Amino acid sequence: MAYDVELVLDAKARLGEGPIWDHVNNVLLWVNILENEVHIYDPATGNDRHLVLPAMPGTIVPRACGGAVVALPDQFAALDLDTGALTKLADVEVDNPANRCNDGKCDPQGRLWTGTMPISEDSTSGTMYRLDPDHSVRPMFDEVTISNGLCWSPDQSTMYYIDTPTFNIDAFDFDPGSGSLSNRRTVVKIPEESAWPDGMTIDVEGKLWVGHWGGWHCCRYDPETGERIARVEMPCSNVTACAFGDPDFSTLYITTARERVEDFDEQPLAGGLFKVDVGVAGSEQHAYAG
Numbered sequence: 110m111a112y113d114v115e116l117v118l119d120a121k122a123r124l125g126e127g128p129i130w131d132h133v134n135n136v137l138l139w140v141n142i143l144e145n146e147v148h149i150y151d152p153a154t155g156n157d158r159h160l161v162l163p164a165m166p167g168t169i170v171p172r173a174c175g176g177a178v179v180a181l182p183d184q185f186a187a188l189d190l191d192t193g194a195l196t197k198l199a200d201v202e203v204d205n206p207a208n209r210c211n212d213g214k215c216d217p218q219g220r221l222w223t224g225t226m227p228i229s230e231d232s233t234s235g236t237m238y239r240l241d242p243d244h245s246v247r248p249m250f251d252e253v254t255i256s257n258g259l260c261w262s263p264d265q266s267t268m269y270y271i272d273t274p275t276f277n278i279d280a281f282d283f284d285p286g287s288g289s290l291s292n293r294r295t296v297v298k299i300p301e302e303s304a305w306p307d308g309m310t311i312d313v314e315g316k317l318w319v320g321h322w323g324g325w326h327c328c329r330y331d332p333e334t335g336e337r338i339a340r341v342e343m344p345c346s347n348v349t350a351c352a353f354g355d356p357d358f359s360t361l362y363i364t365t366a367r368e369r370v371e372d373f374d375e376q377p378l379a380g381g382l383f384k385v386d387v388g389v390a391g392s393e394q395h396a397y398a399g
């Protein structure tokens with residue numbers, strides 16, 4: 110099946126990432142990590158507004174009490190989306206400037222999970238952290254290289270996770286009450302020709318949508334069978350992440366990057382924000398509860 114991918118914004122982002130629908134304000138939040146930017150895109154008006162932060166936001170999630178939370182290289186901070194004001198919630202690896210926070214999402218109970226990664230991308234020195242609603246931070250597992258896609262199954266029993274260089278989508282049994290993980294196993298092995306698995310989201314049927322860095326596509330996987338069941342061809346190579354948005358969650362928004370692209374004649378739209386109707390919807394993403 111051919112999908113009709115549409116350019117939403119010719120943003121020319123160095124590293125567009127982390128799209129997430131803010132269902133209170135009906136806007137798409139996304140980050141341009143390497144240029145320290147948080148973007149707020151309103152599909153109703155077509156307007157994209159951005160805030161420049163003092164450091165790289167690895168991810169952004171809406172905050173239940175208003176505004177958003179960003180994972181900066183060494184801290185979690187609340188962000189006022191009107192003024193850009195930041196308020197620190199908790200430190201993360203303040204003693205390790207070689208690492209920064211990368212992708213993250215909230216679980217159904219509103220805890221924010223974010224992994225760190227070595228900026229050099231060459232070691233397993235990253236750790237997955239969980240920021241609880243009381244602002245306490247705890248390490249959940251280590252040996253992480255480039256911490257990326259994270260999502261929870263509709264029945265809340267499973268957390269899916271991508272550490273990019275493993276080329277795997279792993280699953281954990283997730284205990285919603287305690288927020289603990291167990292029984293890590295690989296549910297999808299990404300074929301090498303598909304390139305690096307990056308950001309991930311989940312649809313109402315429990316199937317996984319993954320952006321592929323260097324792959325010129327975004328794919329749908331069935332975690333029950335491990336198979337790829339759909340592929341959306343993209344007009345640029347570095348496809349970083351995707352998220353369902355619009356008030357009915359029927360549109361898949363996809364971020365991309367210009368970083369490490371050499372031939373912009375070949376892919377002039379690299380770094381753009383795109384959208385596509387994939388024939389299945391997503392659902393409301395969880396906000397940070399603290």
Ligand code: ZN
Nearest residue numbers: 212257307308
């Ligand atoms: Zn990513």
